[in-house]
Amino acid sequence: MAAELKKYKMKLRDHGLKVTEKRMTMIELFLNEDRYLSAKEVQEQLHKTYPSLSYDTIYRNLYTLKEIEVLENTNFEGEMQFKISCSDHHHHHFICEECGNTKVIHYCPVDTWQNELDDVEITNHKVELYGLCAGCK
Amino acid sequence: MAAELKKYKMKLRDHGLKVTEKRMTMIELFLNEDRYLSAKEVQEQLHKTYPSLSYDTIYRNLYTLKEIEVLENTNFEGEMQFKISCSDHHHHHFICEECGNTKVIHYCPVDTWQNELDDVEITNHKVELYGLCAGCK
């Protein structure tokens, strides 16, 4: 097993979760595909290895892995999509609408916005850029 | 009829669309509720006046009104929601997670982001702030 997977095994154990084949295969899939995947895409990919994998398992694990910050998610094109969590500091993403690949954006002016709207309390925010990546332009 | 509604009547005509009772009532609803409404909320409100109003009509008109920029929409809480288009210049929204009311945000650093990711072409972006408004804090 690749060294990187051990890190994820430990993360599951640290949270009192079981290390199951399905979960590890799911994590491997996300490591190989560094972009947002829908539940359906996950099902299609994992169906090859586990023909009986149910949506119940897929959705439960997607959200479990999100809880422990292995994955991050966003509502993209009308459905919830997930990708491997790529950075340990606050960031947002650019998503290529052609190929789906993502790039991390570091600049985030949430403080400026909090300042502009000083009578509200911002508890959460979403920033997402869409367009064409260098390769797809 | 309120003077404001005439503006919307003309906008429909300018786009070659018919001015129907249902459409005008829908626009009135959005003018009265200055926040994001789901298709279901629109159905519940308009059901009082039009008990037979179908979802087909609701969805078609929501997207028609969005096309001509009478409404704007966003995917919020897992469903597509619509609100009256409130400003004629580029802007984003703060949405109160308690009462649903929105505030316009004027600052948008899309140029800064384009600069940070200078090898991609940003064609679209989403910025949304969530939290508690002054009243709900």
Place this chain on the structure above:
DNA sequence: TTACAAATCGTAATGATTACTTTATAATAA
């Protein structure tokens, strides 16, 4: 190896959204 809680399966239910055929209505011209 056993026992138990957690995870998965298989399948059904739900809820938002879309599709489609028939019917009604707004706009236009005579």
Place this chain on the structure above:
DNA sequence: TTATTATAAAGTAATCATTACGATTTGTAA
């Protein structure tokens, strides 16, 4: 004002993502 026509709406069914749940299997710790 009326007839004509294209657009809009009704009524209903289908689709698709997501959730739910009882029965079964599996990972883990003793």
